[in-house]
Each structure stands twice: as structure tokens, then as C-alpha cells.
Amino acid sequence: MIQKTVKSAEEAVADISDGAKLMMGGFGLCGIPENCIQALLKKEVQALTIISNNAGVDNFGIGLFLKKRMVKKMISSYVGENAEFERQLLSGEIEVDLVPQGTLAERIRAGGAGIPAFYTPAGVGTEVAFGKETRTFDGKQFLLETGLTADFALIKAWKGDTAGNLIFKGTAMNFNPIMATAGKITIAEVEELVPAGGLNPNEIHTPGIFVQRIFQGKGYEKRIENRTVSF
Amino acid sequence: MIQKTVKSAEEAVADISDGAKLMMGGFGLCGIPENCIQALLKKEVQALTIISNNAGVDNFGIGLFLKKRMVKKMISSYVGENAEFERQLLSGEIEVDLVPQGTLAERIRAGGAGIPAFYTPAGVGTEVAFGKETRTFDGKQFLLETGLTADFALIKAWKGDTAGNLIFKGTAMNFNPIMATAGKITIAEVEELVPAGGLNPNEIHTPGIFVQRIFQGKGYEKRIENRTVSF
Amino acid sequence: MLTKEQIAKRISKEIKHGQYINLGIGIPTLVANYIPSKIEVVLQSENGLLGIGPFPKEMDVDPDLINAGKQTISIIPGSSIFDSAQSFAMIRGGHVDLTILGAMEVSEFGDIANWKIPGKMVKGMGGAMDLVSSAKNIIVAMQHCSKDGQSKLLPTCTLPITGIRCVKKIVTDLAVLEINPSGGFVLLERAPGVTIEEIKLKTAGNLIVPNQVLEINLD
């Protein structure tokens, strides 16, 4: 089996440089690549384009990039919960491309799957349709949307093996498996790294072919945005 | 949980009638819905349109439908291994629409996912491109292909639960999970049926939302087309 | 006038056995509390889950299990996990039977606006545009008027819209209304203690009042 292991987050992100286009897995703070985020914060790379469903919160996740002004452009579906982001946006310090969540997911999947473009109903008749081709199929209108890829995809899985195979847990899966397919270089951090052969082939969510580097992360905080309990 | 269980293959296919458009899972004879095939053979429905990667062999799988002249049209990527099929085709008794395998898979996924059409490079410059829109993205040519759906999708899984969740095993997975998403009515037969809650939510390949009927099959033959062994 | 909880309770009566349902953030989330136990439905969360359960006990909180509102949740037996592309494949493909969501404005043709206030709010549309462009049945849960007293039921939306001609029904603190396919809000039910006159006054769009308008039944 082809081995994908690297020693650390620092080694994994060593060649990510200013101006890079990154995909980052996670929904809110759930399933985000915490170790890679820390390593990039240390590097203080600049002018990043980040494709991520959300922009973190003020003091965690991608929010930390925003605080350090590392981000030139965000491509996201929802960027609330982040006052500093809203400030940078309203002041014009940051560009943002808001994309319907399902369109974002499908564009990422398409990018990874060699589909240059597809039609979707989401956004017909709205601002999202500006400048896009509209086409009717079976009497219903659809927009043409294009596939998305990135220089690097930074993703977080529950378990992984040295061949790059990944298994996710719960809703920490979210955008991670599709982003894994769409990075020219995909870097996976996992809570538990096992030798190739240590995972059941039928249970693998992301086949190793999509992963170029893998390492076992450490010190996961897994912050909760809205702790809601019943009594 | 919504319960999807039916008692038998006969009950599951009771409302499939002449002229129906069916998707049938499997690659060669691997992962085919053997019980539903038997039940349909008994019903002797006519003039079926069948979307299936292959057409079975002369005396098993969809090949048995062909013997009984139950099929009006096949939509497939590969129909070798079947002399009766070749005879019906050359004599004009059956229509066949040959589709590149990846295009077939993607068209089925698109149909289930509400994507009316997408662009793919497969078939550019070949017979497959006749009558189709060709479009250039980033200097490369692509064909416009449309989503596929069916009146019924007949699929075979390894394990399932009463809520319709499915887990596949080995390469018997193949077209089954995507066809599950593209049938107006999806009928799943499984080797082992457990109560809802009996499967790990993280290991489920096909969420129950895609399955309308499920039953535990019996007497699986699992014929092998090319038994190849090493010594 | 209905409380938020009562709006949620009234909407719960629209739910049918066997449905797959996506509940938006806010009042729609409360609907789950009022679904009768004999009616079996499955709640979808667009971040990748079918089978949302109640909020967890403190000791069972799992940061890897949240809903689309980023709240910690539990899962029910028979639930399943999937990625974001698969989740919206379900939504776009018409596999989700019912979508209940909030709105800032609804037009008398069923257009909905709920994602942006130019110059003020830039949170984004999340999954709302996908949901409203694809769902077979869309019910809006909202207050009849904004905080400053403006009607949210309009001839046409003034805010950037989320989707066109998609809303089927609206449940507000004052009334239950249906969108007439050729335009207009059909008044189906009024809240206890609310007159038709008041609803007329607070509906900026064309209000169609049938001969009989029942009082909303919350039992």
C-alpha cells in the first residue's frame, strides 16, 4: 500500500504559502481540522482564499485566521456568528462569495469528480443567479454552476489508516469527504491513525486515493457553539 | 422510525406492471436483486425498460427476462456475455441504449440528486456524442448528459434495517446505492434484516429516506461469471 | 395571538405519518416538540443526519453531533449519517417531504426572503435556497409583522429573495394562510381573540377571505 503518513501538522502544511486556495472541512466548529488551523496560524500565511461552509467564531476555527487578517476571500454559505468577519466584510477588507449550501457541496463534489459544470434549481430568480446561465429542463428553471477545486484541502476525520483511508463520525463528517476529493493536495488529520489494513474496507468513507498526507492530530478541543441540553 | 418492511418479493413488486421503467442494481451477476428478479419472472410483466450496467448472462439475472421477451429496451454500458441478448438486438427485437459506464453512474446519481443535467468528458468525439450539446470548459470539451430516474429501483444490499437503511458488502455495492436514490419507488432486498437501530449510523451506505420497501431475501445463489483462482 | 410555541404547535398538525421533514432554525425547531408520538416522522438536518432526537442530557452531549443550528442533539434508533453533498442530494432530489422555515418576508405569490438585509446583515443563505427551490411542501413559520409593526406578508418582497413561488402555507401569530396559486393570501384560520379586520389591517398583500374562517384549534 502507498504510505501517506507525515509526522505533524507543521510538516503537512509546510508548502502552503501566501495566496493559496484552501478548502477547509467542518460545519460550524464541528469537524474542523484544528491541528492544521493551528499550524497555519503559526506560519501566518497571507491572502488566503478559503472555501468553507462557515467562517468559524470570533476566537476559534477560521475566526482566528480572520483576526490575523490572513484571509483575502471566503467562499461560504453562512458566515454569521462572527463579529470580526462582519466588520471586515462591511469595511471591504475581505471579499466574500456567498453560495447556497447545497450548491457549494455539489460544486465541491463536481470539482473532485471531473464534472466541470451542472444545473441546479437553487438560487433561480435570486441574486445568486446574476450573471449565470439559466436553462429550463422539463418546465423548471435551473442555474449553471461550475465545479470547485483547491490547491489544498484540509480535512478532519475520526479514524484513518496510513494508506489515507478515512472514517468520519457523526455530523463531524459534513463537508470533509467531498473536500477530500477536490484538493490538489488533500491533508487529513485524524483522531486515531492505524496501519493500512486496520479499517474495514466496507466502512471507509474516503478512499485513500483522495488523500496525499495524513497524520494523527492531538489536543482536540471540539468547542461547541450552542450547547443545548434537555433535563 | 418510519417502517418500510414488506413480507416478500412478491408483495414488493406487486404493482410493477407492463411498460414500467426499472433500475436494477448489480455489476455482472454481482449484487443483483435475485429475489425481485424471480418475482418479476413469475409475474411475466412485459415491455420493460431496464437500466442496468449489464444484461446478465443467458441463464441468470436479467438474461432470464430476455429469454422470456419481457424487455423492450435496455440502457446499459456493457451487454456482452449474453448470446440471446445479442440475437434480439441484431434482429431488432430489443432496443438498446449504450452509455459509458461512468456517465451511466453519474446520470443515475444526478437523477436521484435533483440535478437535471451535467457535463462530462466521456464520449466526446465518439458516436455517444451524436445529438448532444458539446461545450468547452477550460479548453477541454465536454458533453451535456441528463439525469436518469425510474419508476422502480430494485436493489440488493447485504444488511438492512426496517427503516430502510442499507449496508453493502464488497463489490456487490456497485450501482446499488446510486440506483436507490433514483427510483420513485425503491425496493431493497437484503441478506439480513434487523430492527431500526440495529445498524451503526456511521456505517450506513444508503439512508432509509431513499428506500420505500425492504424485505429479507432468501436462497441467494450468487453465481460467479469468471471463477478465477490462484494456487 | 399565538406564542412562538403555539405557532409551532399549530404547524405540527400539518405533519403526516411517514414524512421526512427539514426544520429550520427558530420556531421551526420547536415544532419537533409537538409531533404526536403515534405519528412517525424522520427529521433531517442538512449538515448530514436523518433521525434527529431530543436535545441530549448534559452527560450525553457529543460535540460531533449537532443540528444545522449548531445545537447539540441526540439521534434516534434508525438514524443515518451522510456528507453534505448527499444531504442536499436528498433535498434537491425531492426526497424530503416537508420543509418548515422562518422568513423575513413572504409575497402573495409565495416568494420568500429570509437571508439578507442589504447593508445590515450578511450572514448568508445557508441551505435555505436549496430547500425552497426543491421541497414539495414548504410551510413558513413567522410573526405576522416585524418588530417595528410592518406587515411581513407583502404584494412583492422588498428584501433580496431566497426563492420564487415556493411557499405553500404560512402560520403566524395571527393566522394560518395559504398561497393562492394565482396570487393572494387565503385566510384559512385566525388566532383566538384576533379579528379578521385586524388580520386585514396587518396584511399588506392581497388577503382573500373565504366565507368561513375557523379559529385556530390548538388542542
Place this chain on the structure above:
Amino acid sequence: MLTKEQIAKRISKEIKHGQYINLGIGIPTLVANYIPSKIEVVLQSENGLLGIGPFPKEMDVDPDLINAGKQTISIIPGSSIFDSAQSFAMIRGGHVDLTILGAMEVSEFGDIANWKIPGKMVKGMGGAMDLVSSAKNIIVAMQHCSKDGQSKLLPTCTLPITGIRCVKKIVTDLAVLEINPSGGFVLLERAPGVTIEEIKLKTAGNLIVPNQVLEINLD
């Protein structure tokens, strides 16, 4: 002249450490037998498997584990299973590094025909059109001439084509050839005992013969 096994062995020398490879039916399948053990590669089967192992022992045959040629197979540690859409997402998305497949004809521009003989054979293209339209590197394994002695290396394909301008290299029983980007078969190596004259005679397309043409080394 090379045997089928020798064609496979020669092609195995084109394989690099760390590659993901799709092997077609026939001679390409044999290539797996000649990959040196120190070179780690992963074989993809388009019916939904990464990590094809050797054919199984009789007692280990599993009907639920086959390759794209419907042969029973084993899997190696680190393998993974996926559906047909995911499989061709890998292929179309350029994640598979090398495709080795058979052909009925190859043109001097790298067009390939291998799926149909009008009026005679209607088996279908299977995954070949997807593979040739997407793979970064395509090597064809075939006999230099058909059974009735016709050259299979042509100025243009006479049979319905599978893909245009996609083949990079061809290994036949007589020679190793490369497609010249502006047209023509560049003769890289000749089989032991085969003269350049014979290859010229049996190549209907434009054959480009460099100053030096090595003999194929099978060690």
C-alpha cells in the same frame, strides 16, 4: 516477437512507485503479475474497489468480490470499497494516474477504438470511454496486427472510436511506440528478433524512426 506475458512485463516497467492504476481486461490484467514488489501501487477496479489483490485460493473465493472483468479476486490490506458513481468520480477527476487497456485500433494521433464492430459486435463500451477521456496517462497493450494480418496502428481509426487524442504509448508484440503530439507513431523500442523494416511494414500509420531504436529489455 513478444508473447502476451512479455507485453505485460514490458508495460510493468512503465509503472512508478505510488501510482493508482486501472488495468483493463485481457493483457492489461496480466501486468499486475510483473510489478516489482518494492514498487507500491494500488490497482483500481471500476466496479468499486481500490486495492485489488491476487486471484483468491479456491477456499477464499467470495462472489461479492470481483474485478471489472467479473473475475473473482482478493483484496489487499488498506483496500476500500465504493459505489460506481464514486468510482468514476475518481477516474473522471484525474485521481487515477495510469490506465492500461487493450485496443482494436489506435490512430497516429492517439485516437483509440475498442468497443464496437458495426454489425458484428455490440458488447458496449463499459468504462472505457470514461477512462480514456480522463486518465492522465494511457498505455495501450495490443497485438501489432489483427488476426487477419491488418495493421492496428492506422492513420485514422476505421472502427467507431472510444476516445480522441488520448493514447500516450503503445506496447505491441513487435514494438514500443509513443504518439507524437503532432501525429505519428514514434518507434522507441523493437522486440527481440524483429527488424525495423518489419515494424514499418506492419504499421499502416506514419512511423517515425529515431536514430536509435533499442531492443526491448525484459529483464
